[in-house]
Amino acid sequence: MIKKFLFSTLIVICSLSTVFAQNKTKETNKLEDPDNLASQYFSQVMGVAVDATSNLKLYKFIYEWIGTPYRFGGNTKKGIDCSAFTKTIYDKVFNTTILRNSRDIFSTVNPLSKDELKEGDLVFFRSNGRTISHIGVYLGDNRFAHASSSRGVVISNLNEPYYSRIFYKGGRILEATKKDFVEE
Known part of the structure; x- marks a missing residue:
């Protein structure tokens, strides 16, 4: 036994x-695995659950711009505004040309509610009342990247009282506005 x-x-x-x-x-x-290490790093730094299905190019691009000062009408690392930052992300990361002004960009998207947002979607805000006046790129976990007029390029949370109050809608770029993919 x-x-x-x-x-x-x-x-x-x-x-x-x-x-x-x-x-x-x-x-x-x-x-x-380098992609897994990058995912873990960006998850910690940006406070977003970055995983194997995430667009690491998006997170790397945003990370390189964090801290860039805000400058109305600017479109370089010396100073950039929210719509230029969003336009640059879409051009460099998604190979998609979008318009330069947040209100004009909104006219080219499928509007979405907050709970329909996916990584890479746009978020629109009305800080001055009736018209769209601010834009950012959604990252997941209620976080979005944008060029804030007070803090420069940052990652913020849609649930922060200020952004929760001025949030208007999300948006997904219509396929017809995307450029043909060109291998770099």
Whole structure:
């Protein structure tokens, strides 16, 4: 009886050690994968759940612009406004040409509610009453990247009281406005 128990215990231990070894190999491979490391990094830095299906090019691009000062009418890293920042993201990351003004851009999207937003969608705000006056790019987890007139290029949360109050609608660019993809 004791022999059977010891033999059974030995089989269980061997089986568990094989499972642990397989999991450790998977974890090691996961940690060594550059895309996974980038995803983890951007998740921590930007406060967004970046995963394997996320557009890492989008997060890398935004990260490179974080802290750029706001300048009305600007479109460089010396200073940029919200619509130029959004236009630049769409041009460089999504290979899509969009208009320059937030109100004009809104006329080219399929409007969305907050709960329909996906990574890369646009978010529109009315800070001065009736007209759209601000735009950003949705990242997920209620976060969006934009050029704030007070803080420059930042990532903010749609649930912050200010943005929650002035949020108007989300929008997804219509396929007809996208450029033909050109391999770089």
